[in-house]
Amino acid sequence: MASQRNVFAFQKGVILCTILATIAAQDPSVVTDNNATIFGETVDFEFAEFAIQKKVDVYRGIPYAEPPVGDLRFKAPVKKVLTGVYNATHFRPMCPQVIFHVPGMQPPLEAQDRSEDCLHLNVFVPQSLATPAAVMVWIHGGGYVDNAGPSESLYDGSALASVGDVIVVTIKYRLGALGFLSTSDSVSRGNYGIMDQAMALEWVQDNIAAFGGDPGNVTIFGESAGAGSVGVHLISPKSNGLFARAITQSGTAISPTLLETDFEQMNARAHALGSLVNCDVGGSEKLVECLRDVGVEDLVRAQGQVTGIVGDNERAFLPVVDGDIIPKNPADILKDGSFNRVDAMFGANGDEGMYQVYLAHREWANQTDPYVSKEEFEALLQARLYNYGQLENEVLMESIYFMYTDWETAPNPNANYRHGFSQAFGDEMFVCPTETYARAYANSGATVYRYHFTHWPSKSFFGITWSGATHAEDLPYVFCWHCFPRLNWNLTDTEAKLTMNIIKYWTNFAKSRNPNIPDTENTRTDWTEFIMPNMTYLELSTESKMAAAVRATECAFWNDFFPQLKALTDVDVQPTKHTSKASSVCMGTASLVLLSLMVAISM
The missing domain is CATH 3.40.50.1820 (Alpha/Beta hydrolase fold, catalytic domain)
Structure with a gap:
């Protein structure tokens, strides 16, 4: 481990040779691996109520993939290979999005910077850590459309690292149309944000030992869409072997509005997006080629309009059952047991x-x-x-x-x-x-x-x-x-x-x-x-x-x-406009279907 983790001193300088000359004396926040020397900074953490005070080595904005711009927009991520000396003392820009803001708090300064060159991660390592250490990789939420910038401050891993004696990694991934646009064919299959997450997990497997971490003891955890992402990795064969445990906080891959099972619906939304930015130019290839040239801010604004068309209770661009990353409906995978079997907290x-x-x-x-x-x-x-506004089937709505x-x-x-x-x-x-x-x-x-x-x-x-x-x-x-x-x-x-x-x-x-x-x-x-x-x-x-x-x-x-009930009513009851009268449950054909099913299930 001593040969893998090499600690040097660093005195900030401008010229590379000055950096290399002064790395050897003071600051224990430089980590080397086979490809690069990465230097960060040491911060103080305090949990006053329990008299916990620790120093944490923090490495910010480490790239794990090439910038997904130009021809790489709407494509799988390409692994980034670092060489030389890398400055990991500051956060990099957030992924393009509408800026997320928690009421009652000022938006963090870094939330103002947005760029497609956003596929970075941050590493929090408490000092005096017994190695090899357990690793926790955080996947942020935000409905797959926001939260990747302010998360740098809201999801500071210093507390978890210091109190729990673990290494914490927080990651960013592509959002909205940039991360999940699908044309229902090989031109743009979607799920790029999920692929980004998987590549970040591959980076952890390849590099976390240099930070003192155990690549065989990695836990992925997330909240809301981040938990939905964890749910995807739990059922995706492409993520097998990248983690040993998982924690989901308020979300799964089968949660409504966190997954799209209709590939054709995603295709329609891709073309709807194209029509809003003057890219309604024909088939999938021409559409995606045109979308690659659209300014990123125009694309983000247009994707919001597509969401408005779809409806308030549904996102326009989501992980999709593509036959590869998500081979089939996750609900079916859970039923047949073909998921990644790891220990989990739900x-x-x-x-x-x-x-x-x-x-x-x-x-x-x-x-x-x-x-x-x-x-x-x-x-x-x-x-x-x-399952209320979408169906407009009286018996279903009345049951709810x-x-x-x-x-x-x-x-x-x-x-x-x-x-x-x-x-x-x-x-x-x-x-x-x-x-x-x-x-x-x-x-x-x-x-x-x-x-x-x-x-x-x-x-x-x-x-x-x-x-x-x-x-x-x-x-x-x-x-x-x-x-x-x-x-x-x-x-x-x-x-x-x-x-x-x-x-x-x-x-x-x-x-x-x-x-x-x-x-x-x-x-x-x-x-x-x-x-x-x-x-x-x-x-x-x-x-x-x-x-x-x-x-x-x-x-x-x-x-x-x-x-x-839905299966029965799809056959026996025609959709009707909701009458807003609970008493209608007791009337007509709908009530007979509902009553018969209730009796059948209770027997």
């Missing part, structure tokens, strides 16, 4: 859908208890729920309405349906697809842990007081945002302890596939494995506890009942 949040209420009604941001009427509940279902109406309060004309919508969206999009993954992996013999994050934060990711444990509210705890003064993210003492617990759980799992490594400085709930039929999971909060069968009834509805 989870979601308790109030996932509240952020959708906020996105639909930003004027409610300053309210303390927004009121969602029965009519608004149905409007939100229609606009935001994938029935499932998520609180019938104990429904007779009250002033009943608030906000919670019902939040649960409907969260179950369909995140919780129940996660359950499918957890069951498939547990049945395969893998070590599986399941969690459900239910803590209502004192400061919300979305800057509102009524969102509960909604989407993304786990991120400040996983990455210890309050440990970084620049983020201005204050927490209570109990939340600081929750942060410590989560970081320990995540990093312990990465190191040993067991989140429960004894820790004399902190007391945590013992977390037992998720196995069938017990289905135990950790309710993750300031008062964590073990429970069983998270959202069991609701997930039986989405994973078993609803698909069978």
Whole structure:
């Protein structure tokens, strides 16, 4: 290891020979491998509540692929081979996107710079690390359209590295049309963003030993679309062998709006994009050739217009079942067991859908208890729920309405349906697809842990007081945002302890596939494995506890009942316009189909 990791000093200079001459005396933040000398800088990290102070060697903006520009736009990434001396002391530009911004925080300065030359990664190595060390590779979320620039600050790996004694790698990948445009043929197959991620994982396999890491002990983890990406790598044969463990936070490859199974639909969207930038020029080859010459900012603006055409509850450019990277529908892969068998941790949040209420009604941001009427509940279902607004089949929509109406309060004309919508969206999009993954992996013999994050934060990711444990509210705890003064993210003492617990759980799992490594400085709930039929999971909060069968009834509805109902209604019931009357469930042919299926499933 000493021959692989060579530590030198560095005094900043302008001339290369000056750099090489002064590398040998001071700063222990230079790593060499067979191809290049990479120098970064040492930063101080502090977790004040637990008296943790460490120095972390940080290497920023290391390229893992050639810039995907010109003829390389809409093509698989090409491996970057570094030579000579590389300055890894600053972040590189974000991938082209609409700038992501967390309410209540100033956008990081680096978020202002955007470039297609963005395929870089960052490495965080705590000093005095026992080697070879476990490695955690973070894949950011953002709906496959944003979040790659501000993530440099929001997803600083210093806390995980320092508290957990692991090496953390954060990566960027192509987004939107640049990352996922597909013409449904060999001209542009799509999934370029997923290919970028896989190439970054290959870089880790080839180079992380030089940083003191163990290429055989790599955990990939991500949130939202990042978790969806992890879900893709779990089922993609192209990713086999690139990691040993996985953690998904609120997302899977079977989550609605995080995967496109209709290749022809993606082709139509590619041509729709072309028509918006004067590239409506014929077949796939001419279309893509023209799109390669379009200015990147014009392309980003146009892809937003395509999303508007598709609808608010769906993204225009997504990972697609292409027969190669994703060989077939991931749901079928999970059923037949042909996925990559690694140990995994799967989870979601308790109030996932509240952020959708906020996105639909930003004027409610300053309210303390927004009121969602029965009519608004149905409007939100229609606009935001994938399997509601898309289908326009009365019996299907009424089944969802029935499932998520609180019938104990429904007779009250002033009943608030906000919670019902939040649960409907969260179950369909995140919780129940996660359950499918957890069951498939547990049945395969893998070590599986399941969690459900239910803590209502004192400061919300979305800057509102009524969102509960909604989407993304786990991120400040996983990455210890309050440990970084620049983020201005204050927490209570109990939340600081929750942060410590989560970081320990995540990093312990990465190191040993067991989140429960004894820790004399902190007391945590013992977390037992998720196995069938017990289905135990950790309710993750300031008062964590073990429970069983998270959202069991609701997930039986989405994973078993609803698909069978859809299959029946596709044959027996013609699509109709929703009447917004729950009583219609008890009327007509639709009600007979629904009733017969309910009886059949219950027997």
